[in-house]
Amino acid sequence: MDSLIDVVLFAFLIVVALAVARGRDLFAGAMLFGMFSLLSAGLFLIMDAADVAFTEAAVGAGVSTVLLVAALSLIGTEERARRRSNFLPLAIVVVTGASLIWGTFDLPPFGDPANPPNHHVVPRYLEKSGEEIGIPNVVASVLASYRGFDTFGEVVVIFAAGVGVMLLLGGRKRHRQRKERGL
Amino acid sequence: MSIASVLLLVGLAVLATMAMALARGLLGPTVYDRILAVNMFGTKTVLLIALLAARSGRSDYLDIALLYALINFIGVIAVLKYFEYGSLGHPHAEEGDEG
Numbered sequence: 001m002d003s004l005i006d007v008v009l010f011a012f013l014i015v016v017a018l019a020v021a022r023g024r025d026l027f028a029g030a031m032l033f034g035m036f037s038l039l040s041a042g043l044f045l046i047m048d049a050a051d052v053a054f055t056e057a058a059v060g061a062g063v064s065t066v067l068l069v070a071a072l073s074l075i076g077t078e079e080r081a082r083r084r085s086n087f088l089p090l091a092i093v094v095v096t097g098a099s100l101i102w103g104t105f106d107l108p109p110f111g112d113p114a115n116p117p118n119h120h121v122v123p124r125y126l127e128k129s130g131e132e133i134g135i136p137n138v139v140a141s142v143l144a145s146y147r148g149f150d151t152f153g154e155v156v157v158i159f160a161a162g163v164g165v166m167l168l169l170g171g172r173k174r175h176r177q178r179k180e181r182g183l
Numbered sequence: 184m185s186i187a188s189v190l191l192l193v194g195l196a197v198l199a200t201m202a203m204a205l206a207r208g209l210l211g212p213t214v215y216d217r218i219l220a221v222n223m224f225g226t227k228t229v230l231l232i233a234l235l236a237a238r239s240g241r242s243d244y245l246d247i248a249l250l251y252a253l254i255n256f257i258g259v260i261a262v263l264k265y266f267e268y269g270s271l272g273h274p275h276a277e278e279g280d281e282g
Contacts, residue, residue, distance in 0.1 A: 005231070008198050012205055019209050028208075031217045034258055035208060038228045038251070045232060045247060053247060061225070062254035066261040073265055 005046060013039045024079045030068040037061040047110070051139055190238050197234065201227045218262055225255030 016036045020029045037060025044053035108115040125138055125146070135141040143151050201224060208220030229248045236244035 005194065005198070005235075008202075012201065015205065015209070027214055028211075028217055031221045031262070032208060034221050035205065035224050038225055038255075041251070042228050042231060045244065046235065050243065050247060054250060057247070057251050057254055061251075062257055065258040069262055069265045 002046065006043070009039055009043055009046075013043070024081075026072055026076075026079055027069075030065060030072060033068060034061050034065045037064065187238070190234055194231070194234050197227050197230050201231075214266065218259060222255060222259050225251060225258075229255070 013036065016032050016039065020032045020036065023029050023032070037056055041053045041056040041060065044050075044056055112118075125142055129138050129141045129146075130136070133141040133145045135144070204220045204223040204227060208217050208224065211217040211220055229251045232244055232248040232251065236242060236248065
């Protein structure tokens, strides 16, 4: 049943991706992107990556849909027709995709018990993290304690990015309001 | 009829429903068809995850199913608010000073 679900979900994924790429209606594209995120989150979950699926669902299907709709409320929902040829972008995408697929050949096979992640430090985490950290979830104790500085750095980066975006957007809005008041 | 075959049948039914919702999302003449299709697709994803949880006996998957249900709701609320007011801000944000 797992392989059946995999095949069907991947088929849906391809159909949705083609529809997003071909469609001219930006609102339909935003809606289909929500479906795309739900599908890929489901695939992550089937591959047992529950935390990645959590993130994909929260960011991809939740926040991205809201952000895309917010952008549509500023720019309208019709895409302008392109006059230039699509050949160069297509070539870049094909080359990038082919090199990414080529890169996956060097990855260890999925779920192999002999993979480095399964016997390097993981046994220690599984055996000791309960008494060393005291958190029942091993992933949480690795993220929040063993790699605490790493996670702290990520939080700082995301916070800086958020502050930067808010400064850029908020600054322009206040400037415009000042202009409207004649200052 | 064993539990496994029942789960398989239900899984197939959910996948078929997902296909139909996907078709409505792709074809949907009006935006409301698409919104409803996405909402339904999200609901079917929740059901599919619950089926996977029942099949593999991992009850922590059910938490993820709950999260998907919540996120689906938020997304639909945002989209409907956009159609009701034309923006995501407060309906009277233009009259106030700061949105």
